[in-house]
Amino acid sequence: MTMPLSTLGPAVRATLNYSVDNGIPPDYYFYEPDPGIQLNPPGTDAREVAIHDGWPQVEKFSLDREGFELHDFIGRFDQFDDEASVHAQFYPQVIDHVQRHTGAKRVVVFDHTIRKRLPADLKVQTEVQRPAVLLVHSDYTVASGPQRVRDILGREAEPLLMGRVAFYNVWKPLYQRVEELPLAMCDATTHDPADLLRMDLKYRERTGEIYVMRHAPQHRWVYFPKMEAHHALLLKTYDSSTDGRCRFMGHSAFEDPTTPPGAPRRESIEVRTMAFF
Template structure:
């Protein structure tokens, strides 16, 4: 395909600022869905459910990145230039980058306290499965927390303070940033939380050697509204809400997934990104 033909194909796919792509939703499960994060016992599958792929329309926010908000849609796009560039020094990430991001979240949400509890760097290796030590983009629609695991995060990380903190508003927010840009390979699609229907979110166990965590898998629903920000740069961040204790008037969860953009050039560099996960207290 020559350059002109490619351009016309891209225009057709992106007509009206929309790209159509296949996303992996949860299929039928044998009991409560579960995924092992280590090699399971003999005869036990890594997952007891399959994927249910559906082609969906994913609207590009590039024309108006400020159109989405944490309260209304459950996600937001912010401009923020970090002093960190390569994200190769763990001490610098946990020190200076955590501090930068805490300040960003305070400003964006009005929170009186922010506690960042971990981060993940993803540097895609084509053909590599996501696993400890070599984290890859997750091409399955999910939410990192649930109605149960969100509060449990507060108890796990903040101990004696947890009961008092849980009396106020608590959010779990992921801060997602490209390390290299523009992101052409494996961009992130995010669902407008206000378009979710009852039953779309499916509690799914994550099985570790010493404990079980819980996330949401997501069933496909044609009423869901999907978005992404094309060609993201390192000075752009996505805030993704993974839990909100407020029960009315807001989106409490923002499902998300990496996806294969049909317009991605074959020579696009593999995606590199970092996500921080934070407990956000008292936001207005």
């Protein structure tokens, strides 16, 4: 059941980058492709939408219904520029957070990304630091979710895949309030499975896939303006369960028209986890 609009806070109108459904999977190259390759880029269908303030109903959102929740993050950590400390000290805090709010028996962290306002030029990006993603997407597909479990856990994977597995991103500010480029979530009760379009991620050594989304007028978008460093969003990006709960949830950073001039640049981290039940 979709949450009534009247229970949400005021909306801003902003542009989100959907993808055109032309029958061909969109693609994105992580290297310079050969000049003769015909590209089919995602995010070319820019739409102005209403994005509603979710704070008035923050305690009502559900990972298994809308696909996202926001909670206080109990752990304390401020060494995000130290990769070894992130792995040794912050990852265990993330595992505890995911288990506490999902009831998972086991949680595995498999990577993280620090998001900042960076140029789109791949030459100035790193494996860990990347720009905010201004594209409506969900991180995994029905095929790439299980494959990621196999890639990470090897021989452990097949027995685990016989049970339920779900992927959750933990998204939080690094040190200070987020005042620009906030994250918007598409209420999973308002999109149709056919709105999810497979996108090919082209690496030199392999091809991965995620979902991007085509536009539909019934999509409802929610964000939490001015998130503080002690807040953390949980985003569901894959669920193997087919019992009617949310399996995928579209999301995107966006340019908030209410951001004050001179606002601090957004710095956030998203940690990707797989949870077993």
